[in-house]
Amino acid sequence: MTLKEFDLLRLLAQNPFRVFTREQLLEKVWGFDYPGDTRTIDVHICSLRRKLENKKGNHNYFIETIRGIGYKFGHKGK
Numbered sequence: 001m002t003l004k005e006f007d008l009l010r011l012l013a014q015n016p017f018r019v020f021t022r023e024q025l026l027e028k029v030w031g032f033d034y035p036g037d038t039r040t041i042d043v044h045i046c047s048l049r050r051k052l053e054n055k056k057g058n059h060n061y062f063i064e065t066i067r068g069i070g071y072k073f074g075h076k077g078k
Contacts, residue, residue, distance in 0.1 A: 004029060005048050008041075012063060012073035021070040045071055 001009075007029045012020070020028075022038035030036070045063055052062065064072050 001048075001051055005044055005051070008044055009048055009073075012071065015073070017072055017074050019066050019069055019072045025070065041071070 008025065011025070011028055022041045025041050026034050026036075026038060030040075034040075045065075049063055062074065064074055066072060
Protein backbone atom coordinates (compact mmCIF):
# COMPACT_ATOMS: atom_id res chain seq x y z
CA MET A 1 0.00 0.00 0.00
CA THR A 2 1.38 3.39 -0.94
CA LEU A 3 1.55 6.27 1.51
CA LYS A 4 -1.23 8.15 -0.30
CA GLU A 5 -3.42 5.04 -0.30
CA PHE A 6 -2.81 4.66 3.42
CA ASP A 7 -3.61 8.32 4.09
CA LEU A 8 -6.78 8.06 2.02
CA LEU A 9 -7.90 4.86 3.77
CA ARG A 10 -7.13 6.31 7.19
CA LEU A 11 -9.19 9.44 6.48
CA LEU A 12 -12.16 7.41 5.26
CA ALA A 13 -11.93 4.86 8.09
CA GLN A 14 -11.68 7.56 10.76
CA ASN A 15 -14.91 9.06 9.40
CA PRO A 16 -17.14 6.02 8.76
CA PHE A 17 -20.31 6.67 6.78
CA ARG A 18 -19.28 10.29 6.07
CA VAL A 19 -19.44 11.09 2.38
CA PHE A 20 -16.41 12.94 1.00
CA THR A 21 -16.33 14.63 -2.38
CA ARG A 22 -13.30 14.04 -4.59
CA GLU A 23 -12.31 17.66 -4.01
CA GLN A 24 -12.43 17.19 -0.22
CA LEU A 25 -10.30 14.05 -0.45
CA LEU A 26 -7.75 15.82 -2.66
CA GLU A 27 -7.57 18.74 -0.23
CA LYS A 28 -7.22 16.58 2.88
CA VAL A 29 -4.83 13.94 1.50
CA TRP A 30 -2.88 15.73 -1.25
CA GLY A 31 -3.07 19.29 0.08
CA PHE A 32 -4.47 22.60 -1.13
CA ASP A 33 -2.07 23.10 -4.03
CA TYR A 34 -2.42 19.72 -5.76
CA PRO A 35 -2.44 20.53 -9.48
CA GLY A 36 -3.81 17.16 -10.59
CA ASP A 37 -7.23 15.98 -11.67
CA THR A 38 -9.88 14.72 -9.24
CA ARG A 39 -9.83 11.40 -11.13
CA THR A 40 -6.62 10.70 -9.20
CA ILE A 41 -8.95 9.81 -6.34
CA ASP A 42 -10.77 7.25 -8.49
CA VAL A 43 -7.51 5.49 -9.34
CA HIS A 44 -6.45 5.31 -5.69
CA ILE A 45 -9.90 4.11 -4.56
CA CYS A 46 -9.82 1.35 -7.17
CA SER A 47 -6.40 0.25 -5.95
CA LEU A 48 -7.53 0.29 -2.31
CA ARG A 49 -10.59 -1.80 -3.09
CA ARG A 50 -8.43 -4.46 -4.74
CA LYS A 51 -6.12 -4.52 -1.74
CA LEU A 52 -8.97 -4.71 0.80
CA GLU A 53 -10.69 -7.68 -0.82
CA ASN A 54 -9.97 -11.14 0.50
CA LYS A 55 -8.84 -13.91 -1.84
CA LYS A 56 -12.44 -14.82 -2.69
CA GLY A 57 -13.19 -11.25 -3.71
CA ASN A 58 -15.36 -10.61 -0.65
CA HIS A 59 -14.98 -7.85 1.86
CA ASN A 60 -16.92 -6.82 4.96
CA TYR A 61 -15.66 -3.24 5.08
CA PHE A 62 -15.67 -1.35 1.86
CA ILE A 63 -15.39 1.99 0.17
CA GLU A 64 -18.70 2.89 -1.44
CA THR A 65 -19.13 5.18 -4.42
CA ILE A 66 -21.84 7.77 -3.89
CA ARG A 67 -22.79 8.56 -7.47
CA GLY A 68 -22.32 12.19 -8.41
CA ILE A 69 -20.84 13.06 -5.01
CA GLY A 70 -17.81 11.01 -3.94
CA TYR A 71 -16.96 8.18 -1.56
CA LYS A 72 -17.61 6.87 1.92
CA PHE A 73 -16.22 4.05 4.05
CA GLY A 74 -18.76 1.78 5.67
CA HIS A 75 -19.75 -1.70 6.70
CA LYS A 76 -21.39 -3.98 4.17
CA GLY A 77 -25.14 -3.97 4.60
CA LYS A 78 -25.36 -0.57 6.29
